[in-house]
Amino acid sequence: MTEQPASKAHAAFATTFLAPAFWLIAFFLVPLGIIWAYSFGRTVGLTEIAIDGTFANYARIADPVYVEVFVKSIAYAALTTLLCLVVGFPVALAITFASDRAKIWLLLLIMLPFWTNLLVRTYALMAVLRTEGFVNDMLGWVGVGPLPLLHNNFAVVFGLVYVNLPFLVLPLYSALDRLDRSLLEASLDLGAGHLRTIFEIVVPLALPGILSGLLITFIPALGSYLTPDLLGGPDSQMIANVIERQFKRANDWPFGAALSFILMYLTFIAIAVQAVVTRRREALAR
Amino acid sequence: MSALIRIEGVSKRFGNFAAVDDVSLDIRENEFFALLGPSGCGKTTLLRMLAGLEVPSEGRILIDGQDMANVAPNKRPVNMVFQSYAVFPHMTVAQNVGYGLRIDGVARAEIEGRVREALGLVKLDGLEARKPDQLSGGQRQRVALARALIKRPKVLLLDEPLSALDAKLRETMRSELAMIQDQVGVTFVMVTHDQDEALAMACRCGVMHKGQLQQVATPADLYEYPANRFVADFIGSVNLFEGRLALDQPDQARVEVPGLGASIWVDHGVTGATGGTVWAAIRPEKIELHHRGAQADVGGGDPPPLPAGTPVDANLLEGSVRHSSYLGSETVYEIEVAGGRMVKVLRSNVRRYEERAFEVGDVVWLSWSPQAPAVLLS
Numbered sequence: 001m002t003e004q005p006a007s008k009a010h011a012a013f014a015t016t017f018l019a020p021a022f023w024l025i026a027f028f029l030v031p032l033g034i035i036w037a038y039s040f041g042r043t044v045g046l047t048e049i050a051i052d053g054t055f056a057n058y059a060r061i062a063d064p065v066y067v068e069v070f071v072k073s074i075a076y077a078a079l080t081t082l083l084c085l086v087v088g089f090p091v092a093l094a095i096t097f098a099s100d101r102a103k104i105w106l107l108l109l110i111m112l113p114f115w116t117n118l119l120v121r122t123y124a125l126m127a128v129l130r131t132e133g134f135v136n137d138m139l140g141w142v143g144v145g146p147l148p149l150l151h152n153n154f155a156v157v158f159g160l161v162y163v164n165l166p167f168l169v170l171p172l173y174s175a176l177d178r179l180d181r182s183l184l185e186a187s188l189d190l191g192a193g194h195l196r197t198i199f200e201i202v203v204p205l206a207l208p209g210i211l212s213g214l215l216i217t218f219i220p221a222l223g224s225y226l227t228p229d230l231l232g233g234p235d236s237q238m239i240a241n242v243i244e245r246q247f248k249r250a251n252d253w254p255f256g257a258a259l260s261f262i263l264m265y266l267t268f269i270a271i272a273v274q275a276v277v278t279r280r281r282e283a284l285a286r
Numbered sequence: 287m288s289a290l291i292r293i294e295g296v297s298k299r300f301g302n303f304a305a306v307d308d309v310s311l312d313i314r315e316n317e318f319f320a321l322l323g324p325s326g327c328g329k330t331t332l333l334r335m336l337a338g339l340e341v342p343s344e345g346r347i348l349i350d351g352q353d354m355a356n357v358a359p360n361k362r363p364v365n366m367v368f369q370s371y372a373v374f375p376h377m378t379v380a381q382n383v384g385y386g387l388r389i390d391g392v393a394r395a396e397i398e399g400r401v402r403e404a405l406g407l408v409k410l411d412g413l414e415a416r417k418p419d420q421l422s423g424g425q426r427q428r429v430a431l432a433r434a435l436i437k438r439p440k441v442l443l444l445d446e447p448l449s450a451l452d453a454k455l456r457e458t459m460r461s462e463l464a465m466i467q468d469q470v471g472v473t474f475v476m477v478t479h480d481q482d483e484a485l486a487m488a489c490r491c492g493v494m495h496k497g498q499l500q501q502v503a504t505p506a507d508l509y510e511y512p513a514n515r516f517v518a519d520f521i522g523s524v525n526l527f528e529g530r531l532a533l534d535q536p537d538q539a540r541v542e543v544p545g546l547g548a549s550i551w552v553d554h555g556v557t558g559a560t561g562g563t564v565w566a567a568i569r570p571e572k573i574e575l576h577h578r579g580a581q582a583d584v585g586g587g588d589p590p591p592l593p594a595g596t597p598v599d600a601n602l603l604e605g606s607v608r609h610s611s612y613l614g615s616e617t618v619y620e621i622e623v624a625g626g627r628m629v630k631v632l633r634s635n636v637r638r639y640e641e642r643a644f645e646v647g648d649v650v651w652l653s654w655s656p657q658a659p660a661v662l663l664s
Contacts, residue, residue, distance in 0.1 A: 185339050186372035186430075188359045190386035190437065200385075204376045 039257035049253055057258035066242070066259070073239040074266070076153075076228075077221035080160040084168040084217050085210075087161065092172035093198070096179075107173070110166050118163065122230050125159055126150060129231070155231040156238075160221050168217040175209020176202065208278055215274045219267050239263055290315040290473050291336065291441060296345030297497075298331050305331040307497035308345070313441075318467050318474045320488035322481060324520070328497040329477045330369075333443050336475065337366045350440055365434035366443040369450070371426045373418045373433075379405070380414035382429050386437045404432040407466060424455045431463075435470060442467075444476040448483055460486055481521050485509070493517050509569075514664045518567040525573070525629050527566045531556060531661070539661060540600065541566045547624035551600035553656035558663060565662040570618065570632035572658035575644055576651040578604070590653050603652040605629065607644055619644060621652060 041051035095106045128134045129149040139145035187197040225240035246256030289312035298306040306328040313319045321329040334340040338359035347354045374382050383404055384397045405411055408428035418426055434442055448456045464487050467474045478484050484491045485505040493500045501513035512518035529543035534556050541550040541564055550566040576590040589602055605621040619631045
């Protein structure tokens with residue numbers, strides 16, 4: 001009973017994986033291929049695109065206007081990731097050392113925002129930050145403000161941190177939770193305080209988990225569209241907003257496609273850098 | 287010798303469960319003390335309270351006269367060798383061993399010297415640059431030992447130090463640990479569930495069961511004068527006979543065991559007896575076996591001579607060999623006696639060859655001297 005004929009196993013494998021494979025090809029790879037092809041074309045007329053193998057769209061990205069948007073997007077995403085780490089690390093640490101029962105509730109609280117639509121959450125944040133919002137109301141009681149909290153770069157980064165925090169807390173928690181507690185106890189036993197133990201033992205051992213958490217936060221932050229669109233001011237455009245404009249108002253699909261692929265290549269580079277760093281660390285550990 | 291560690295009425299409760307239940311204990315300076323007990327008896331919890339990794343629910347712990355309440359683990363004059371060794375995987379052997387000194391801000395040159403010295407003590411010279419995953423289990427343990435000893439603690443705590451090693455290595459580490467303890471003159475407190483380990487290494491042992499300290503004594507006293515049935519049964523192997531104290535005088539006592547066909551007579555009085563049920567504990571090696579004759583002549587054969595003064599029907603049983611296990615240096619026989627009761631008897635194989643060995647099915651006499659049984663009240 002334990003051994004199945006090879007053909008039968010193959011058939012089972014095929015039926016299990018055929019549907020998802022078809023889905024992946026029809027609704028992801030093919031559209032992606034079409035967009036990739038568009039990026040080498042140009043607009044003729046209102047709706048027609050001639051794919052003639054031109055690199056003109058990619059050349060246009062070198063324009064300082066677009067380079068600046070890319071640089072700004074990367075900077076915002078990096079700042080967001082850093083702030084998420086500063087806020088998220090203590091949170092993840094607290095969850096790791098909470099009692100088993102509290103742990104379940106705390107993790108649930110971290111995941112709770114995922115159950116609410118991003119748009120709703122963003123509008124809620126606007127209600128908090130706007131000039132007549134909750135924060136400014138409260139500041140008014142002590143005679144401060146109103147401060148300009150909405151429709152500027154501060155609001156964008158604040159919103160990005162708010163949206164992306166769970167993406168960092170969850171992988172951080174799983175990395176910290178896997179640590180052998182006796183290592184931490186040994187560090188305490190040998191005379192190190194709690195803070196020293198975190199920097200000497202916890203951070204070095206959880207570093208692979210921390211790095212992948214940073215990456216998981218950085219990538220969606222880099223491609224953010226809704227947050228800068230709703231919370232940002234006129235100068236808060238990130239790359240996704242520019243791409244959207246090309247596909248809609250500017251009606252320049254080829255250029256939008258080229259921008260999209262450059263964004264994707266940037267993401268690939270980030271993943272590659274993380275892979276190289278991890279491998280080098282492992283090689284050093286040998 | 288003064289008490290270096292004083293444990294006064296210490297309890298540790300997790301919810302309704304008392305892991306450690308009102309334990310009082312003094313551990314002397316330079317002593318090798320073993321906390322012995324089955325898993326879940328609270329011995330590790332007690333050790334962790336000494337290290338400061340658990341906080342007692344009640345009672346106090348004094349080390350060198352100083353109350354350890356509110357003293358954080360990193361400020362205590364104790365260091366611990368963890369069961370899993372807890373060697374830091376991202377540090378070399380030298381970095382691991384020197385960690386405690388580096389934390390304390392000791393100068394680098396001094397750290398180097400002391401690391402070399404500590405590694406010499408545990409015979410790991412030359413492995414300074416290795417990473418833990420390049421070490422064997424035994425070497426990792428030596429790293430953990432050196433790392434704890436380098437801080438020159440007043441007390442070294444060892445949590446099941448030998449449990450993860452293979453049998454041969456365990457033997458060598460046993461004597462080596464005892465030698466290292468001799469050399470450094472530090473008080474060792476070891477937790478173990480392995481009675482052989484505790485008896486072989488410790489000056490004194492504390493036997494724990496269900497959170498309570500059952501007996502504190504030297505290994506020999508634990509074995510020969512167990513305080514109760516749990517200790518008698520946990521340390522080594524024992525035949526327990528439940529009965530009634532029929533006679534109790536300063537120079538003799540007699541336990542009637544219903545259905546055994548003989549009573550158990552001892553040449554000393556029983557202290558603290560209040561009547562009621564008692565237990566006679568006889569170690570398997572303290573029972574003698576005698577051939578009674580071939581299977582055919584059951585009822586025949588003369589009983590072996592017993593010491594003068596032994597009452598009739600005492601310290602002598604008839605039985606037949608049901609099972610024998612040959613263990614090399616000794617053989618363990620299981621003898622069925624009256625009432626279907628099984629008695630364990632151990633004989634040393636002092637000769638390579640015996641004219642008349644005891645075989646399964648043989649009919650035998652069992653006898654013991656009046657000083658062999660220990661009479662237990664609980």
